[in-house]
Amino acid sequence: MPERGRWGIPDEVKWLAILMALAIGPVFVAGVVAVADNTVLSSSSPYYRYEIRSGGSSSGQPIIAPSPAPSGSLQSDGRLRYSFVIYCTNQGQPCLPGYSVSVATKGHIKVEYSVPRTHCSSLRVRVQLDGREALTSGYLGWTSAPAPYNALPLSTGVLDLGQATKDVHTVTFLGEGQPSGCWGGGAGGYSWGGVVDVVP
Numbered sequence: 257m258p259e260r261g262r263w264g265i266p267d268e269v270k271w272l273a274i275l276m277a278l279a280i281g282p283v284f285v286a287g288v289v290a291v292a293d294n295t296v297l298s299s300s301s302p303y304y305r306y307e308i309r310s311g312g313s314s315s316g317q318p319i320i321a322p323s324p325a326p327s328g329s330l331q332s333d334g335r336l337r338y339s340f341v342i343y344c345t346n347q348g349q350p351c352l353p354g355y356s357v358s359v360a361t362k363g364h365i366k367v368e369y370s371v372p373r374t375h376c377s378s379l380r381v382r383v384q385l386d387g388r389e390a391l392t393s394g395y396l397g398w399t400s401a402p403a404p405y406n407a408l409p410l411s412t413g414v415l416d417l418g419q420a421t422k423d424v425h426t427v428t429f430l431g432e433g434q435p436s437g438c439w440g441g442g443a444g445g446y447s448w449g450g451v452v453d454v455v456p
Contacts, residue, residue, distance in 0.1 A: 341449035362422035377437035
């Protein structure tokens, strides 16, 4: 018989369990997924997409993506929320790199961007779907902005990117500032961020 360890478990079984845990541990470092109106909102590890579906069932399945996507938090209304900060590496506009999230769907793709409290100048958001320009928002204000910028909204509202094929799509957000507030329009050395909701 195999020799048993301290907890009455054969040593061979114990070490096999430890090795398996070490081997598959990174696989399940994944994001939250919601399903509503035929839309799967996903955030992925380099190895697996882990999906939490309506009704509580879940599944892990291989994906092709070579690098991790950001993970979002599931809201009570079914939105998947991402908070981010981008430090611009280019000299012009829009700020690069963009901020991207993955959306697997067989329906409409809807998103909303909201300005964070840390902003101190105006910008608009250019939204790309799978690398192609989808739409550009109007200019947005910032918290405690003076006139005339205090009349600008602090969110884009829900943006409908249209019907999408049943597939995993990439939605990219690019910030484009206008000289105002704390930013005079100089090149480089700036950042932007905020909250992106993927709307079911």
